[in-house]
Amino acid sequence: MSQEAVIAASKAYPKPAQTFQYGTAGFRMKADLLPSVVFRVGLLAALRSRYKNGQVIGVMITASHNPPADNGVKLIDPMGEMLESSWEAYGTALANAEDDQAVYDYYTHLEQKFNIKSSVTPQVIYGSDTRESSPALVQALKDALDAVGVKSQAFGAVTTPQLHYLVRCLNTEGTDHAYGKPTLEGYYSKLSTAFNHLMTNRSNGSVTVDCANGVGGPALRELQKHLNPDSITIIVTNDDTETFSKLNSQSGADYVKTNQRLPPSVTAQPLARYASLDGDADRIVYYYVDAKTSTFHLLDGDKIATLAASFIGDLVHHSGITDFSIGVVQTAYANGSSTAYIEKQGLPTVCTPTGVKHLHHAALAYDCGVYFEANGHGTVLFSPSALQRIFTHEPESPAQATAITHLKNITELINQTVGDALSDLLLVEVILAHKAWTPDLWDACYTDLPNRLEKAEVVDRNAFKTTDAERKLTHPAGLQDQIDALVGKYDQARSFVRPSGTENVVRVYAEAATRTQADELAQKVKALLR
Template sequence: MNALNKYHYDGTNYIYGTAGFRMKAELLLCVMYRVGLVAALRSVYYQGKCVGVMITASHNSEEDNGVKIVDPLGDMLEQEWENALTKIANTPDELLKQTIIDFVIEKKIGINQFTPSIAIGHDSRKSSILLSSAVKDGISIFKANIYDYGLLTTPQLITRDICGADYVKLHQQPPRGMLLKEGDRCASIDGDADRILYFYINKNQKFCLLDGDKIAVLLSGFLKDIVKDLHMENISVGLIQTAYANGNSTAYAKNILEIPVICTSTGVKYLHQKAKEYDIGVYFESNGHGTVLFSERLKKTIKTFELSSLSTFQQEKLNVLRNIIELTNETVGDALSDCLLVESILFLRGFSLEDWNNLYDDLPNRQCKVSNRNCITTTDAERVCRTPHGLQEAINAVVKNYTSGRSFVRPSGTENVVRVYAEAATEKEADELAKEVCELVKKFTEKI
C-alpha cells in the first residue's frame, strides 16, 4: 500500500452515510484512496462483479465534493459495510494495512480468487479529476480492472438555483424562464436522473405539483387493483414512505386504497430494504426518488398461471402486470423508467394530470434549515427528536395549535444544518408552524 505516501490521514472525522462521504474537496484525498480499497474488496466479495464509484456531491455547491459506492445491481452499500468503510476512513496510516487485513478475514473475502472490476465516473467539479485519481490508486492495489468513464451525467448548474427537481419541489414553481400555460404536461428530473416530479397549471392558473407521494399512490393503487383482479390473495402490496411524505398521501393510501404504509428513515437505502419485504413494494421519497420492487415469488407466480383458467379480462390484466415488471427499473432510482411507468398507468387509467392530482389534496407544507446539526438526534424513523432534551415536547406543544399540524426536525445527511418540516391545513398555518419550530430549534441548540 505504498500509495499511502501520498494520502496521509490527518485526523478528520469521516462518516459514510446515505449520501456517501461529502465535505470540502481539499479534505477528501485520503478518504478517496480508502474508498478505492473498499470498492475493490466489495467487488471481490461479489466474486468479481463490477462495483461502481461515483465522485459527486450531487446538489452541493462546487467547493464541496463527495463519493458513493454502488453495488452491482445498483443498490447502495448495506449498513454493515457503511460502518466498516467509516472505520477504515478514520484509521491512522500505520494501522490501515492491518485494519484491511482484519476486514478481509472477517468477511472471508477471497482476494486471490477473483479479480475486482470497478466502474468509476465523476462530475464536472474542478476537484473531481484529482479525487478520481486517488480512488484509482486505491483500486489499483488489488490489480483490478478499472473502467474509467470520466465525466458523467451530473448537474453542471446547481439545481437549487436555475432548474431541476429540487427547485420545482422546494419552490413550488416551474424552472426559471419556463413559460407554462394551461394544458401543458410537464415533468422535471434532477441532474443525475434518479428523481422525477410532474407539474402543470390548472384552469385557475395555479401551479400544481405531483411529487413522489403522488407517484407512489398512483402506482401502488394501480398495482393493487391488478392483484385483486387476478385473485392473488397471497400477494402482498406495501407502500414505503419517509416522514417527509405528505400526511394526506399516507391517509389516502391507508384509508382509501387500504394498502399498508411503512415509514422509514430518510434515504432510499432504508426504503429499498423495507420494500423487499413485500411481493410488490412501492417506495418513493416526496422528492421523486423511488421505484417498485417485485419479489421472485410474484414473478414465479405469474409464470405459472394457466391462461385457459382466466377470463379475457384477467388475461389482459396479467399481460399488463408482466409488461409493468419489464418496464420497471428496480434499482434505487431511474427517472426515465419512472416516467414511462407513470405515463403507462395514466393511459391505462384514462387519467389526465388533473384527474391524478385530484385523488387527494396535499396538505400545505414547508421545509426550512437551521444551523448546527450536531446537537440533534432522532428516533422513530426521524419523526421524534431525542436531543436536545425538551425540544420534542416543545414542538408537540406548538403543533397542537394548528389544524392538521405536523412537524419534525432531523440532522441533514449532506449539510451541517438541521432540516425542519412542517405541514398544516392552510398555507398561512404551514408558514407559521415552520417559523415557530425553527425558532425552537435555535433556542434549544444555542444552549449547547
C-alpha cells in the same frame, strides 16, 4: 498486492485535516477535500468484492443535487443495492486513517477480520456524474483499484441508477435471475422495449423534462432515441453539461420541490406536463400549472407512489392473481394527505427513517413494495415469488391476459435496483396514458396539506436524537414537548425535527390545514432551536 504498492499509491492522495463520515449518501462534501477519500473507497470496494467472492461492486462518484463545487462517492453492493450499512463504519475508519501506513494497516486489519482470501480477484465498475471535479476523482479511484489488483471497468458519465443496474446485471449474468444486458445499451433497450409494448396504440403527447444540467440530460436524450416517437415526445431542457456552474442551479428536482415553484427557465402552458430530475437522475418530480389561475401544482414522490400503487393494484386485480400484497413505504416527509389516501385505498403504509436503504428494506416485505421519498426518489420492488407468479400465471380470459402482459412489462420498465428518474418518468407516462389522465386529474386524487421544509444551523446536530422513524425527538430533553405544544395549536398539523444525514444542519418539517398555519408552525418550531 504489496504493501509498497498501496503505500506508494496512497502517497499521491494525502488526507486533509478533516473528519469524514460515510453517511446516507456515502461521502459528500466540497470536491477538493475528496481525493484521499475516493482513493480509500477504492480500497474498500476491492475488499468488499473479495469478501463477496469476487462479485462486482460499483463505485459512483456524484454529489446528486448538491452545488457544483461538491462531489461525493458511494458504493453499490452486488444486487445493485446500497452498501450494507455495517460496512459504512469501515469506510469511515479507512477515510479517517491518519497516514499511508495507517491506511495499509487498516486494510490488512479488515482482510484478517473477514478472513478475506487473496486468491479471489476483485471486480469493480465505476462511473461519475458530469461535475468538473469528477475526472480527477475517477483517477484517484483508478489508482487505488490498480494498486490492489482489481479487475475494473469504467463506464464514464452515467446516472446513479444506471450504475446500479449495471452492477446487478454483471452479477446475475447467465443465471436464471439475469437482470439484463450489462451495458448502457442494454439498459436503454430494457426500459424502452417495455415502454413501447405498454404504449402500443397509445399516445401521450409531450412532457417537458428539466435535467438540472446534469448527467440525466444526455442519458434522457439517448433513451428517447429508443422510444416509439408516436407514443411520446420528450422535450429535454436544462441539459447543458458543459457549463459546470449550471448544474442544479435554478433547476432540478430539489429546486422545484424545495421552492415549490417552476424553474425560472420554464414557461408553463396550462395542463401540460413538466418534470425535473436531480443532478444524478435518481429523483424526479412532476408539476403543472392549472387552467384557471395558472397556479403551480407539484406532483411529488408521494403522488408518484400513490399513482403507481393504485395502477399496479388494478392490474393485479384484473389479472386474476389473488393473495398478492402491495404496500407503500414512506418517510416522515410524506404528506399526511398521501398517507390517508393510501390507507383509504385499503393498502398498508409503513414509515421508515429517511434514506433510501431503509425504505428499500421495508419494501421487500411485500409481493410488490412501492417506496418513494416525498422528494421524488423511489421505485417499486417485486419479490422473487411475485415475479414467478406474474410470469407463470395462466390467464382465464382475454382481459386477464392483457393485464398479465402489462404487469410483465411493468416489472421490466421499473428499475428495481434503486430509484431511477428515467424509469420513473416512463412509468408515470405509461400510467397517465393508460388512465387518459391530464395532470390535474392525477393531482385530484388527494389534496396535499400545505407544508414547509426549513433547515437550521445548530452547534452540534449530533445532539438531536430521534425515535419513531424520526418523527419524535428524544434529545435534547424537553424539546419534543415544546414541539407538541405548538403543533396542538394548529389544525391537521404535524411537525418534526431531525438531524440531516447529508448536511451539517437540522431539518424542520411542518404541515397544517392552511399555508399560513404551516409556515407559522415551521417558523415557531425553528425558533425553538435557537
